[in-house]
Amino acid sequence: MTTTEVPTDRLGANYYKLMAASTISNLGDGIGVIAYPWLASAVTRNPILIAGVAAAQRLPWLLFTLPAGVITDRNDRRRLMVGSNVVRAFLTLGVAAAVMLRQDSLPSPDQAAAGEVLGTNVGLYLMIVVATMLLGMAEVLYDNSAQTFMPAIVSQPNLEKANGRLWSVEMVANQFLGPPLAGVLLLLAFSLPFYVDAATFAVSAALIAAIAATPRVRTKPAAAADADADAGSGTVISGWVGEAKQGFVWLWRHPLLRPLAISLGLFNLLSNGVFAVMVLFAQEVLQTGSTEFALLMTGGAAGGVVGGWAASSLADRFGDGPSLWIAVAVNGAMTVVAGLVSRWPIVWLTFAVSTVFAVLWNVITVSFRQTVIPDELLGRVNSVYRLFGWGMIPIGAIVGGLIVTVSESFGWTRELSLRMPFLVLGVGHLLLLAYAAPRLTSAKFAAARIEARAEPT
8 A cells, every 4th residue: 555744844735625625515514504403393393303303314324334434445535525525415406496396385484483383294304304314424424534534634743733723614614604694594595595505515525626636644554454354254354344344343442442432422412412402492492583593503613613723732731531521521511501591692602612622522532543543444443433423413312302202291391391401411421421531541542642653554
């Protein structure tokens, strides 16, 4: 396998092309964050069905992640990213056309916010579920390819800086610019946000296509060859199952990546259980319209910008392990606070604070994976890791919807039932902290990095 030396003094033109592409596509994602749940709330008020849309979007992380890892390691990662965005552009264009055809029969955004929706528009609801699931599959392949592509265009010492800055601009586009723009577009036409979203994917694909082709980063270490022999029969494993198993075995045997993946899965389950019913909580408890809801969802962007630029400094100050513990504790506390208040600006603040530390978690853990996982296994091991982490998101979404439904079945008020996911899942972070603290320590991070550098190339 060909090796290459990536310049260490600067991030480079390829990195900035990737940043521009990610910024534009994340602007579209930010529009979709508002447009899809608002569209769902216009066709049904059932909390389980609303949560089902969020679950459908994240279900591919549970079902498609392992095949995506094999695809990523078998193919040119840049071309996979281009193809994924082209597919997302066409799918979103199809959603836009379907919504435009049914636009006259849909309630206005303000009517949806007021709950003026009777029954469920089954046909449109099923279209939303299918489209979000297919978009989720394309997102899985794109994200896995993008994370495994980064070490080919950025030197190892610059990975934390590169990832942190990328997340900062993505947060600005995704949660600060996209949601308010979606609120404005929704006032003009229900279909308009989806047309704009489709255009952002097309532009992003063109920018990624302009990135210079880059060879793989390093040769196969002996440790990876040993994993080949242990994961199947002989030293050469054929077939997708064997290749996926190879990635699973490598991660499961790693003393730090295994508990890190489990912790991320629980973290995402707890965090996303509340977001599955957020649109109903915002409309019925916080009394937001489409514009206020869009502004509410920018809270994460403010925290994301701070977290992205400060992550490497915070990690140096507190250490890798304590930084992750703080992230869990702060997110739990902010979730409980959000569930207790009734004013959306306060909830906005909880989102901002939570996201500072959520981004800190991401910068540390993604950079760590890019450092210690062999390049030729990076796609598969990364996919297994994300199976643990992101595969729990649809489960968390269903849990959030079930908490509301079960609470109402006990005769509790609608308002209290919509608050319960925040309270229950916020407290659940304490249990996660008890699991993570003794297993995710700075000493273990340092030892794993030293071991990875010592492996022959």
